[in-house]
Amino acid sequence: MKATGIVRRIDDLGRVVIPKEIRRTMRIREGDPLEIYTNTDGEVIFKKYSPINELSDGALQAAEVIAKLGGAPAVIFDTDHVVAVSGVSKKEYSQRRLSQALEDMMEERRSYEFRSGSEEFCPVEGINARALAVSPIISGGDVSGAVAFLAGRDGQRVTDDQAMLCKAAAMFLGKQIEQ
Numbered sequence: 001m002k003a004t005g006i007v008r009r010i011d012d013l014g015r016v017v018i019p020k021e022i023r024r025t026m027r028i029r030e031g032d033p034l035e036i037y038t039n040t041d042g043e044v045i046f047k048k049y050s051p052i053n054e055l056s057d058g059a060l061q062a063a064e065v066i067a068k069l070g071g072a073p074a075v076i077f078d079t080d081h082v083v084a085v086s087g088v089s090k091k092e093y094s095q096r097r098l099s100q101a102l103e104d105m106m107e108e109r110r111s112y113e114f115r116s117g118s119e120e121f122c123p124v125e126g127i128n129a130r131a132l133a134v135s136p137i138i139s140g141g142d143v144s145g146a147v148a149f150l151a152g153r154d155g156q157r158v159t160d161d162q163a164m165l166c167k168a169a170a171m172f173l174g175k176q177i178e179q
Contacts, residue, residue, distance in 0.1 A: 052078035135170035139177035
């Protein structure tokens with residue numbers, strides 16, 4: 001574990017402040033859920049909670065089904081990372097951060113479809129694959145992640161079926177999280 005040199009005291013209500021530098025690095029924002037647990041060495045661990053990770057097998061199955069039906073690579077994200085992929089190298093995409101453009105889109109609860117005249121963007125940080133369609137996963141009124149189709153070739157536009165599959169998968173995963 002990396003030592004930061006920052007020491008914080010617990011107040012009389014049991015609260016501790018997570019330093020701004022750590023919150024920024026880990027992309028922890030006000031209202032984000034944190035999972036708190038201990039390990040066998042007696043350490044207390046704070047981990048950003050991701051309900052999509054709880055559904056990792058279901059997310060992988062959803063990605064495989066929509067990639068097959070949509071005829072394009074599919075990626076499922078939580079609010080920070082790639083959780084599941086189909087139609088592209090799992091090793092290349094595994095645990096990659098989402099791009100700032102996708103993060104902004106999710107925060108605004110916007111869907112995206114690449115049509116004529118649309119501005120292009122790449123949803124995965126460090127990978128030059130542009131999005132065809134993106135839909136946020138919303139559960140209990142909160143954005144939990146996103147579902148995206150990626151372009152397989154230059155100039156490829158989203159089809160109506162791909163746009164609908166993307167939205168349907170996002171809605172399905174949102175309902176699964178709520179249960």
